[in-house]
Amino acid sequence: MNTVKRRSHQRPAFCLDCQSQCTWTNGGPNDSSGEDFFLAAFLSFLSAQAIGQGEAPLLDDDFSDLPTGHLFSVVGAHLEYHFLPEAGPKGNWYVAAFTSDPESQRAWRVLEKDGEKTLFQSIQNLRRHTRPMVMTGDPAWSDYMVEVEMTPHQGKGRTGVAFRVKNSRCYYFFGVEGNRAVLMKVNHATAFHKPDETILGERVIEGETGEQLSLKVSCTGPKLKASLNGGSPIEATDDSFPKGKVALTSDLPVEYHYARITTTPETKEAIESEIAERVAEEKSLQDANPKMVLWKTFKTEGVINKVQKVDGFGVGRNLRFGDLDGDGDKDVLIGQVINHGPKDRNSEVGCMTAMTFDGDILWQSGMPDPWKDNQTSDVAFQIHDLDNDGKNEVIYCRDFQLTIAEGATGETIKKISMPDTPENVREPYNRFPKILGDCLFFLDVEGKGHASNILVKNRYSNFWIYNSDLELLWTGECNTGHYPYAADIDGDGKDELSIGYSLYDDDGTQLWNLEDEVKDHADGVALVNFNPEMGDEIRLLCAASDEGMFFADMKGNILKHHFIGHAQNPAVANFRDELPGLEALSINFWGNQGIIHLYDSEGDIYHEFEPVHHGSMCLPINWTGKSEEFFVLSPNVEQGGLFDGWGRKVVTFPADGHPELCNAVVDLTGDCRDEIVVWDPYEIWVYTQNDNPKEGKLYSPKRNSLSNYSNYQTTVSLPGWREE
Ligand SMILES: [Ca+2]
Ligand SMILES: [Ca+2]
């Protein structure tokens, strides 16, 4: 907390509308003289004094504690499923919203002039569905007053402060847009890239102001009041957002001088008590749950197998799990990534290293390169028993070949040339005459009773289906999105294929697609019966990037469509016993990082919260052996942990110096409950429960096959039990 340095209005007048020096006032024709401005300012001062008698600070920040320079760096897609310290707080603030443009990730900077610091939003944002934003506070903040002083630079759009912020898409806003002072409500969107905005009050700015703007908003229950430069307030009544954080948000470059948030001592006490109750509730849940204990740890660089000195062969979130050597214990396959560029748009697996969880190397294929750890796309390599003989193979695309290798040795069994790059492939994905392969997915379109068919796809327009002898069966062309899903929908023993916005029959007939209705691309899809006991039917759930999340029936009718921003990494599990059937989850990434939505079995949102400002796989985890699963947000001790279907942190990671970059949920040891693998390019750690192994009846859900492993999968966890 800092002492606020109040600045005087001595600079030349500046108008946001005409971007030049001009005049503006705050309240219409009678407010146009300078004298009236000072009278208004004096009255405002008196009124502030009156409030000030019973004033309790929530935040008083003039940014003097922030180091100068960039507030955030270009981390881009890494934050989709990696945890980086960059996602954490910067002083009192989080960078809450950024796009894939590096400029947007470099937007916020701390400047210093004449010994005074400002927080500078430096870019011109032209998007309307996402806006540069830094956030502070707590969801328990209820009634308060916000004062912000800011100096806009030249630019267009909206600039000001958001309050009662539920998340970076749902809040009240007060500030300046064009020649108006505007108080508005923003509540997600009504359609693709169409934010749902309601003007609660506005006033044309007709006269003159200083170069600096003073914003003051107060919210007391549903009563909202906002004034610009001490002028007469705009008032409104709205009860959409009774509580929430505070954010600085601006489309145009602006220097924020300070943000001061105050409340009454009574409200402050109520807020603190609500936070204390939440912390106590989570603490008691954490105390009641099994603790994490370290099971195994080993290195992926340096001296391995006690004698062998090897170059780093570790990687970001690009591991596969399965029994490679046939001893009954799961092993790990570490796949480095070769990015041919531009960026990750032409990528393939590099060095593959097979290891046991005792840290022994079984085999290695390709040259290890510690600089090939950069993972921001799907990668085509999997562990799968393709011929169903009880022994796993490793199937991968590398050097323009589709290869089946022995799981135990990595020796090639069979390989074919990858398909030619089709004519319809757009730049820059058509760099090579043959496709590299974006991912591998196994399914059973032949009705053999096991997943003997291989799907190979490119980015993002074509796919090919092979049999286990690597003979091509059929191909498809559609907006493929990221990772597909298959299920036998019509009960004939052969899988149907959900890929992108399309559903295919087992023989390659496209049954329908939604590409005319839904833009962008499918980030994660699944075919799930959410409540078979109630006679429900299989539905498609689709996290559709900027289209949000939708649920459709098997005829291609969209039943529910939630325009909640860039939804991805969906998961389905029983997160809540008292809600019938299964629940689903999605997390936002581009434009509005970290907003988590939870859906009931009808596809309706039952809870949303914004615990962090990064992406996550949000993997369901059977940690307790009871019927309700948790999900893993990240391995970070403070900001991560395991969360439940109410959005509460119910298990924390130990502060033992473990890697925080990546996490995976796999049943590796002891009873049927899940372990958590955490890693970075240098080491792998595995946690299990402190009460493992546990006797008796334990929850043992049926998950997606580990053979279909992808950072873009929809994780589906269907109920099941291990009986006593
Ligand atoms: Ca093994
Ligand atoms: Ca096999």
Ligand SMILES: [Ca+2]
């Ligand atoms: Ca079928």
Ligand SMILES: [Ca+2]
């Ligand atoms: Ca449930």
